[in-house]
Amino acid sequence: MKNFLSALQTPSELRIEKSGEKIPGRKIKLFRPDYKFIRPEGDSEIAVEKLNIYIKDQHILKDINVRIPDKKITCIIGPSGCGKSTLLKTFNRLIDNVEGVRIEGKVLVNGEDIISSGTDITSFRRKMGLISQRPCPLPMSIYDNIAYGCRIHGIRNRRKLNLIVEHYLCAAGLWEEVKDRLHTPAVRLSIGQQQRLCLARSLAVEPQFILADEATSALDPLSSKTIEELFVKLKQDYSIILVTHTLRQALRIADYVVFMYLGEIIEAGEAEQVFNHPRHELTKNYLSGAFS
Numbered sequence: 395m396k397n398f399l400s401a402l403q404t405p406s407e408l409r410i411e412k413s414g415e416k417i418p419g420r421k422i423k424l425f426r427p428d429y430k431f432i433r434p435e436g437d438s439e440i441a442v443e444k445l446n447i448y449i450k451d452q453h454i455l456k457d458i459n460v461r462i463p464d465k466k467i468t469c470i471i472g473p474s475g476c477g478k479s480t481l482l483k484t485f486n487r488l489i490d491n492v493e494g495v496r497i498e499g500k501v502l503v504n505g506e507d508i509i510s511s512g513t514d515i516t517s518f519r520r521k522m523g524l525i526s527q528r529p530c531p532l533p534m535s536i537y538d539n540i541a542y543g544c545r546i547h548g549i550r551n552r553r554k555l556n557l558i559v560e561h562y563l564c565a566a567g568l569w570e571e572v573k574d575r576l577h578t579p580a581v582r583l584s585i586g587q588q589q590r591l592c593l594a595r596s597l598a599v600e601p602q603f604i605l606a607d608e609a610t611s612a613l614d615p616l617s618s619k620t621i622e623e624l625f626v627k628l629k630q631d632y633s634i635i636l637v638t639h640t641l642r643q644a645l646r647i648a649d650y651v652v653f654m655y656l657g658e659i660i661e662a663g664e665a666e667q668v669f670n671h672p673r674h675e676l677t678k679n680y681l682s683g684a685f686s
């Protein structure tokens with residue numbers, strides 16, 4: 395199935411209906427009140443095989459083998475310094491920016507090894523939407539924050555951009571709050587709104603995965619809850635990988651859990667199994683709060 399952007403790139407196929415935009419061949423309406431997400435093309439699965447990461451002389455990730463399931467929320471948990479962010483950074487090759495890094499092993503994204511030298515990093519990174527701990531809106535308007543990435547990818551038509559901006563602000567649950575001030579600076583939004591804007595901006599270039607590193611830790615409880623609820627909705631269409639320090643958050647939203655300790659994966663499995671019947675003593679101790 396075509397995704398939203400590619401559908402918009404063939405305007406002859408696009409039909410406007412009074413109640414919202416409709417793409418022929420699809421029963422779904424794109425916008426409020428019947429807003430539904432559009433499933434990106436293909437599966438979205440990551441398989442990590444014998445991954446070892448060294449930074450200078452330190453062995454940071456040790457023989458990592460794990461499968462991140464398709465269209466689920468995977469939470470990576472573990473004490474500070476155990477390698478959660480390093481593993482996440484490997485998934486979009488941001489790890490390449492770390493000085494003195496050496497990577498061994500395979501990270502297969504939909505079957506393609508992204509560690510091997512032939513990988514086109516730019517096109518592959520487009521599949522990976524990244525949400526960081528602190529929202530970082532671009533110093534421009536709300537509208538332009540969303541349109542920016544699309545313009546880079548060659549979409550210039552104002553009408554198409556309007557559709558995209560509305561679509562993804564709806565997806566991130568922000569449209570109603572900002573529709574009357576789209577052309578005001580994004581930095582004037584609250585931190586929680588900025589984080590949803592960053593989520594909308596990531597979605598606007600149609601990733602298959604959403605990677606989030608402590609995405610709610612800078613937010614107030616209400617904004618945090620809003621982002622969690624969005625992740626739960628978005629998993630219909632995206633594979634979501636969250637690094638979180640908050641066990642309660644993982645308990646609330648994880649479908650799959652990866653528990654790390656000192657650079658190793660100690661246990662990975664369905665959330666129900668890991669939380670209720672952990673196999674490893676270390677996992678039990680971590681979950682019981684014996685260390686954090």
Ligand SMILES: Nc1ncnc2c1ncn2[C@@H]1O[C@H](COP(=O)(O)OP(=O)(O)OP(=O)(O)O)[C@@H](O)[C@H]1O
Binds near residue numbers: 473481
């Ligand atoms: N650029 C770097 N140079 C040297 N060591 C690094 C670098 N980045 C990370 N490390 C080390 O790698 C290990 C794993 O770090 P990482 O940030 O992945 O852990 P984490 O589990 O995400 O920690 P936290 O929960 O505190 O954010 C730590 O010992 C850290 O000091």
